Amino acid sequence: MDRNLQKSEVDELKQDIQKLKDELRRKERLLFELQQKPLENCPYNNIFKRDEIVRYSRQMIMSEMGTDGQEALKNSNVLIVGIGGLGCPAALYLASSGVGKLTLVDYDTVELSNIHRQILHSEENIDIPKVDSAYAKLKRLNHNIKIVPLRQLINNTTVERLMKSTKYDVVLDCTDNVATRYLLNDACVLNNIPLVSGSALQMEGQLTVYHYMDGPCYRCLFPVPPPPETVTNCGDGGVLGPIPGVIGTLQALEAIKIIIKSEGILTSRFLIFDGASSTFRNVKLRKRNKDCEVCGDSPTILTLINYEQFCRSSAHDKVVDINIVKPEQQVDVEYFEKCKGTSLVIDVRPELEFKMCSLPSTINYPFTKLTKNVGGFTEFLKNQAKTTENVFFICRRGNDSQRALNYIQNDVIDSNLNVYNVKGGLRDYALKIDSNFPIY
C-alpha cells in the first residue's frame, strides 16, 4: 500500500468487514440448523417426539408440569431483552426447559469484563454480538427449539415491530437502564403481556412480575423516574457474578410458571435477594394503581412516549449540579499526557478502583470524600500544589472529575492554581494514549 488511507475509506472497509462477518455468522447458523437431525415421530405419543419425551421427562413427570405444561412450553413464545448478567442464565433455563420460540434481543458485543457473570459468553466470543454468542451456545444446548437472535436496540420502533409480529406469552426485562424499563413496561401493558423484571447490583438482586392478573405495573410503583444521579449500574457499582445468576434463573422460573399457568406467580410482591447474608425477603406491593397513567382505569399513555426524555425530565432532575467548569478547563488526554509530568494529578475514583490500576505519580482523593469536606480538600490541594500551578482531575470516564472541579471551583478562584478536567478520563487515556492501561 503506497498511500495513506483516508478515514472515510477506513470506515468503509470496516463496514464491509462487519457485513461479511454478519453474513458468515448467518450462514453458519443456517448450516448448523440444516445439519441437525430432525426429530423422529413417536408411535407412543402424538404431541411429543421420542427425544422430547426423554429430554423433558424429569420435569414432565411432575404434577406441576405434566404433559399439558410441557405442551404449553412447546407452543410458547418468549422475548428476552438484554443478554447480559440476567439474560444469560434466564435464556439457558428457558431454552433447556423447551420453550418453543425464544427471541433474544441485545445491541451489544461481548467484552472481557462481561464474562465473569454473562455465562453464555466465553473468551472466544469477545467482540462478537452477544445475541450471536448466546444463539450458538443455546442451539448446542437444545437444537429442537427455535431461537431468534436479534442484534438491535430496543426502542419505540423496534419494540412495536416485535410485538406486532409475534404474540409473546411473556417478556423478560434483563436490561440495566431505567428508560428501557419504562419502555418495556408500557409496551407490555399496551399489548397485554406479563413482564418479568429483574435487577442485580453488587450483592443484591430484585425480582417481580409486572402486569399479571390484577397486579401492578412498573409505572404503578414508580410513576416518576428516579433522579439519574441515584441510578448505578454494574459498570459503576460492580456486581458479584452469582447474584444476576440467581435472579436471572428466577426470572426463567417465573416465565415458566406464567406459561404453564402455575399458582404462586410473583405478582404484587417484590423478591429481594441479599447475597451478603444469603437471605430472601418478600415485600408485599400494592395492587394495580387505578390512577396509573398506563394501566389505570383512565390511562393517558395510549402509545409509546419518548422514554429518554421522560427519564431526563423527571421532577428530581432539576437538582443536578450546575456546571461552572469553563471550556478552557476541559482538556483532552493528549494535552494531559504532555503536561502530566510537571503537574499535580488527582484521581477522584473510589480507593478500590485506584488500587486496581492507576497512573504513576497520581494522588487519590475519592470524589465522595471530597464532597463531604470541600474545605478540607482545598486546603489539601493548596498544600500539595506548592511546587506546581497546574492540577489535573481525572477519573474513569471524566464525569466525577468534572463534578469535583465544580465543587472546588469557587474555593480555588483566588489561588494561582490552574485546575483542569481530563475529558473522557482514564478510558480515553487507554484508548488514545496507552492501551496497556486496563479499560474496565
Ligand SMILES: Nc1ncnc2c1ncn2[C@@H]1O[C@H](COP(=O)(O)OP(=O)(O)OP(=O)(O)O)[C@@H](O)[C@H]1O
Ligand atoms: N434498550 C436496549 N436494547 C437492547 N439491549 C439492551 C437495552 N438496554 C440494555 N440492553 C442490554 O442489556 C444487557 C444488560 O447487561 P448487564 O446489566 O449485565 O450489563 P452490561 O451492559 O453488559 O455490562 P457493564 O454494565 O458491565 O458494561 C446488556 O447486554 C445491554 O446491551
